[in-house]
Amino acid sequence: MNELTPLDGPTVLIDFCDLRFVVDPTFDNAQEYPVGARSLRKTTDSTWRVDQVGPLDAVLLSHDQHVDNLDHGGRELLAQAPLTLTTPLAASRLAGTARGLDPWEALTLGAVTVTAVPAQHGPDGTEHLTGPVTGFVLQARQAPTIYISGDNASLAVVEEIGARFPSIDVAVLFAGAAHTPLVDGSLTLTSTQAAQAIIRLGRPRTLAMHTDGWAHFTENGATLRAAFATAGLGDLLLPTQPGDSVAI
Template identity: 50%
Template sequence: MTSFTLRHLGGPTSLITYAGVRLLTDPTFDEAGEYPIGNRVLVKTMGPVATAAEVGAVDAVLLSHDQHADNLDHGGRAYLETAPLTLTTASAAERLGGTAQALPNWSHVDLPGGVRVTGVPALHGPEGAEDKVGEVTGFLLSADGRPTVYVSGDNASLDRVRAIAGRYGPVPIAVLFAGAARTPLIDAYLTLESTAAAEAAELLQATDVVPLHFQGWGHFTQGPDTLTAAFEGKPARLHLLEPGQEVSLG
């Protein structure tokens, strides 16, 4: 029996089936367009490959944060109104209300079917960036007899990955947001760049890596080519999916 299936829907959005439980990461369902944030504009360059209706019902949404449109757009917000549970940061849960629930670092929620979702630390940029970029979180999925799965969210910190590996490693499957995002807000990467993604996989002792959030937005500075180069000769298998493609592991 396959333990883990991921269908890449574009950007940070994926439909995960893990031990029979359906999970949606960072829902974004809008067409391509512009999203002003203060004096900056985020540009979405690719529309979704599936509508919210086509995705259908899930058991929970894993939302790394709500404050940036590339992780939660208008269509994604509408989808949350139908979701039975959204696990996210404390600040996002307060802003969103409804079924949004805070999942503090190292705490967990047990879903039906024996799947445990644990909140893990993430940093959306360099040390000290929280005041500018806001709170974000990552997730760890575990179940008896199944490989543990790390979903990074918009994390740029290898120190955070190192802490996760120290508590829960090895983590066989890593879903890494890996577009090396940059904006005028901070002169640094806001998500993992490709060589850092490869190092994160080694820290976790991951056997399989599925990158997300490396295409479809104008503020990504790295993509498939740099990821392929960074993972060349590394022990982890890299699964580069085009939107709409699916991988099954475990």
């Protein structure tokens, strides 16, 4: 069975065509993470422990430079994973089983083709502050096509991906309108932008992630559900109760 299991923040377990993937592993409990003179604050404990994930075929890591996408527990998981697919820069820092994929580069694992797709972690011109990020598309014969956005804030990027993959069935969409004092604007999609993104992708079923659990997320799951309802998209949202699986 193909299914998604949302956990916390951006972390999703994907069982797809007899393979198991985990997206952006975060397993720490609530705490403060120093970042230079600032800090990031996780506000909720992890739903699962690392040892509950079970055997994996690959980690799909959007980026390694921000702790809300890869925390201490996530790094523990990476050390056990047979393969981590991520940006080339992250792969160079992580070493081990990490493999970097450039945008539009594809890799075949079993029956699944994994394609790295662009993501823009903030407004135009801020990549030198936020660093590179990747999204992913998963495809297989007679299976739904899955888009995983990563920390993307650009609707133009979404349109480009939709043009390359016109038949996306399921979107794992990161939102939350994340903010930092270093950047004027959101680092991830706002709830309204997330609804617009889904329209531009052809209205796939949507698992909304990266909306709760961190103090720098300025919009939450309730905000997103309201935005989707206003846009007439509420019926596209998949359940997001952490730890509960949903078939796709």
